[in-house]
Amino acid sequence: MYSLPDAAWRTSSYTQQQNCVEVADTPGVTGVRDTKNRDLGALAFPSAEWCALVEAARRGLL
Template identity: 45%
Template sequence: MPATWRKSTYSDKDDCVEVALAPAVVQVRDTKARSAGTLQTSTRSWEALTQRLGSPAESTEIH
């Protein structure tokens, strides 16, 4: 089954990344270079990243 790609509503129309979610992995690609390949990570790592990015600025200190 082909991946379903989606992009953030916060992104510009032409400058953004797309994300495809699957049960075990998340794929990320550049909309300007879709054929250049994808970055792939575990869903657990993706969830940690998106939670961190959504945290208030004062809590983004690297430990």
């Protein structure tokens, strides 16, 4: 798990009222964390891999 203390976190638009997932973009890394358990840290993905995952999801490939 990573700690991204200076990251600007945003809530996923797909979680609506539940606020389950937050995402933060930092240089070269995209962080993902559980809104309800922020103290557990975050998963960190190379930004290119995160973009590929999001694009695959948009295309319905997942």
